[in-house]
Amino acid sequence: MGLEGDGKERNMKEMIEKCGGKERNMKEMIEKCGGYAIIDGGFATELERHGADLKDPLWSAKCLITSPHLVRRVHLDYLEAGANIIITASYQATIQGFEAKGLSREEGEGLLRRSVKLAVEARDIYYERCTKDQSYSKRPILVAASVGSYGAYLADGSEYRGDYGYAVTVETLKDFHRERVKILADSGADLIAFETIPNLLEAKAYAEVLEEECIEIPAWFSFSCKDESNVVSGDSILDCASIADSSTQIVAVGVNCTAPRFIHGLISSIKKVTSKPVLVYPNSGETYIAESSRWVKSSGVAEDDFVSYIGKWRDAGASIFGGCCRTTPNTIRGITQAIYQKPL
Numbered sequence: 001m002g003l004e005g006d007g008k009e010r011n012m013k014e015m016i017e018k019c020g021g022k023e024r025n026m027k028e029m030i031e032k033c034g035g036y037a038i039i040d041g042g043f044a045t046e047l048e049r050h051g052a053d054l055k056d057p058l059w060s061a062k063c064l065i066t067s068p069h070l071v072r073r074v075h076l077d078y079l080e081a082g083a084n085i086i087i088t089a090s091y092q093a094t095i096q097g098f099e100a101k102g103l104s105r106e107e108g109e110g111l112l113r114r115s116v117k118l119a120v121e122a123r124d125i126y127y128e129r130c131t132k133d134q135s136y137s138k139r140p141i142l143v144a145a146s147v148g149s150y151g152a153y154l155a156d157g158s159e160y161r162g163d164y165g166y167a168v169t170v171e172t173l174k175d176f177h178r179e180r181v182k183i184l185a186d187s188g189a190d191l192i193a194f195e196t197i198p199n200l201l202e203a204k205a206y207a208e209v210l211e212e213e214c215i216e217i218p219a220w221f222s223f224s225c226k227d228e229s230n231v232v233s234g235d236s237i238l239d240c241a242s243i244a245d246s247s248t249q250i251v252a253v254g255v256n257c258t259a260p261r262f263i264h265g266l267i268s269s270i271k272k273v274t275s276k277p278v279l280v281y282p283n284s285g286e287t288y289i290a291e292s293s294r295w296v297k298s299s300g301v302a303e304d305d306f307v308s309y310i311g312k313w314r315d316a317g318a319s320i321f322g323g324c325c326r327t328t329p330n331t332i333r334g335i336t337q338a339i340y341q342k343p344l
């Protein structure tokens with residue numbers, strides 16, 4: 001008992017030390033990039049702009065099967081636009097979703113690994129360009145393995161509601177996510193991006209999986225929000241960000257796929273409960289109609305307007321910026337210029 005206890009304590013201590021290192025590494029990476037880092041933009045909607053048909057329960061993950069070359073190309077387009085962090089096409093890639101398509105478990109696992117491989121290949125190609133072409137300057141680039149929510153797998157827009165019903169518990173969600181997280185953590189990615197998290201329950205499930213599986217790469221938590229104070233389920237952003245703050249494996253926390261007009265207030269709230277770097281990658285402000293996989297104008301903002309918010313978000317305390325659905329490499333180019341070249 002004593003020995004087992006000592007061992008566990010040692011493991012926990014080692015993990016906390018390692019995790020402390022991860023937080024330092026993320027902060028160092030941001031420092032190396034000049035105090036700010038740039039994420040890519042909407043990945044799936046950019047695939048669509050190039051003609052991909054995402055009307056499918058797998059959404060963008062379908063392209064891992066049908067058009068891996070296009071996935072690699074879109075990653076490269078975002079690197080050309082200035083991104084320091086590219087997010088893999090695994091948002092809606094789940095073993096359960098692939099099995100529902102008739103693929104074997106092994107094939108599903110292979111596709112998860114492929115999502116990371118394609119992003120790593122894009123980074124290699126980009127670095128090759130940096131070596132050959134004087135007009136490029138090499139900068140830090142991380143590959144973030146996307147984990148979309150259980151609601152994303154449901155393919156009915158649930159990630160914008162966060163209401164899974166009483167039958168879905170933290171254990172259900174842990175069982176759902178565990179294998180995918182382990183595979184992605186071991187695939188060559190630099191970090192895991194838990195994205196478009198719609199409720200507190202799922203944030204708790206992710207934090208527990210990270211700890212129980214001693215996941216060795218760092219992760220970020222990014223929530224989808226319905227206003228300036230709450231994630232889409234109605235849970236408070238303060239509670240959600242606090243879960244992220246208490247996990248030593250989380251190196252950044254923030255908001256994505258949320259209308260630009262809510263971002264400023266959300267940053268201020270998140271800053272109240274954590275000193276971890278805050279990331280924001282809002283969508284265009286349009287509304288997604290899941291039944292027809294279409295986007296409709298609500299209070300959508302033009303790309304120029306989107307980029308004009310960056311200075312305010314930086315002043316509010318965010319340090320990692322990008323775009324989500326319906327933003328494009330142009331948006332990211334605008335953010336890159338706003339951060340590094342033009343006075344804000």
Ligand SMILES: C[S+](C)CC[C@H](N)C(=O)O
Nearest residue numbers: 059152155156157288290
């Ligand atoms: C972030 S939403 C636009 C992703 C797509 C959704 N899960 C669906 O399958 O319709």
Ligand SMILES: N[C@@H](CCS)C(=O)O
Nearest residue numbers: 042043044091196257
């Ligand atoms: N990284 C995903 C997020 C969807 S909300 C994408 O851009 O497709």
Ligand SMILES: [Zn+2]
Nearest residue numbers: 257283324325
């Ligand atoms: Zn999105």
